[in-house]
Amino acid sequence: MSLLPAIAAMALIVVASNIGVQFLIADGWLTWGAFSYPLAFLVTDLTNRLQGPAAARKVVLAGFATGLLCSLVGTQIVGEFGPLVTLRIALASATAFLAAQFIDLGVFSRLRDRPWFVAPLASSLIGSMVDTALFFSIAFAGFLAFPASWGDVAWAQEGTAFGPLWVALALADWTVKLAVALVALVPFRVVTMTFRRRVV
Numbered sequence: 001m002s003l004l005p006a007i008a009a010m011a012l013i014v015v016a017s018n019i020g021v022q023f024l025i026a027d028g029w030l031t032w033g034a035f036s037y038p039l040a041f042l043v044t045d046l047t048n049r050l051q052g053p054a055a056a057r058k059v060v061l062a063g064f065a066t067g068l069l070c071s072l073v074g075t076q077i078v079g080e081f082g083p084l085v086t087l088r089i090a091l092a093s094a095t096a097f098l099a100a101q102f103i104d105l106g107v108f109s110r111l112r113d114r115p116w117f118v119a120p121l122a123s124s125l126i127g128s129m130v131d132t133a134l135f136f137s138i139a140f141a142g143f144l145a146f147p148a149s150w151g152d153v154a155w156a157q158e159g160t161a162f163g164p165l166w167v168a169l170a171l172a173d174w175t176v177k178l179a180v181a182l183v184a185l186v187p188f189r190v191v192t193m194t195f196r197r198r199v200v
Contacts, residue, residue, distance in 0.1 A: 003055055006047045010063040013040050014097075018070040022084060029172045038180035040097075041104050041124040042188060049119070049192055053109045060101040067097050086151030092138035100131035120188045121181060128177035132170050140166035 013036055021033030040063060048056035071093060074085025085093075104127030111119040138144065140156035142164065156166035 001051055003047070003051070003058060006043055006051075006055075006059045007062040010040060010043045010059050011066040013037065013043065014063050014066040015070060018067070018074065026172070029169065030176060034173050034176045035180065038124070038128060038177045039184065040101065041127055041181065042120075042184040044101055044104055045108055045120040045123060046188060046191055048105060048108050049112070049188075050195055053105055056105050056108075057102075060098070060105065063101065064094065064098050067093060087149075088146050088151035088153070089139045091150075092135045095138060096131045096135035099134055100127040103127050103130050116189065116192070117185055121185060124181035124184065125178065128174060128181060132174040132177065136166050136170035136173070140169075 017033040017037040017040075019033075020036050021031045023032050024030070025032060043063075044056050044060055047059045071085050071090035075083050075087070075090060077084045104123040106123075107126050108119045108123035111122055139151075140153045142153065142157045153166070156164065156169075158165040160168040162168040162171055
């Protein structure tokens with residue numbers, strides 16, 4: 001079975017998310033990228049279920065390479081407040097994607113023999129939590145010291161009812177990821193059952 005559809009799907013999700021993150025919604029608490037990016041876990045899990053962890057690892061690496069290319073392009077595009085992608089955000093995005101996807105892959109592989117919904121749900125929830133924690137901490141936390149030239153994050157330290165603004169944004173982002181992980185169980189089940197019928 002060819003990996004090209006999975007690689008193409010992962011690349012499309014990464015590109016769409018990098019574009020979507022530029023557009024704020026919900027009074028600035030979320031971006032459109034928050035809704036598209038969690039589908040990367042679905043692609044990883046489907047590949048893992050249908051073709052095994054080695055194939056899923058290749059798909060993840062293809063998504064990582066696509067993300068690096070998007071970040072490189074983003075650093076060259078100057079918007080109203082500077083480059084669309086700062087070095088700090090590029091580092092956060094790359095680190096979070098690779099760590100979260102490989103954790104998702106590992107958790108799924110450990111749980112693959114449980115009832116059908118356990119592996120994709122648990123791996124997506126844990127992967128999403130790691131992704132959110134790493135990305136928002138590296139990209140915006142004031143307690144991490146990065147050169148000022150890597151991106152100004154003073155705005156993200158503004159206080160809210162949930163703590164610093166970056167923490168509140170992370171919680172909003174994670175909530176979306178949890179919802180998408182639940183909804184993604186439907187296409188996961190449909191695709192895996194369809195493939196199983198074709199094999200049989």
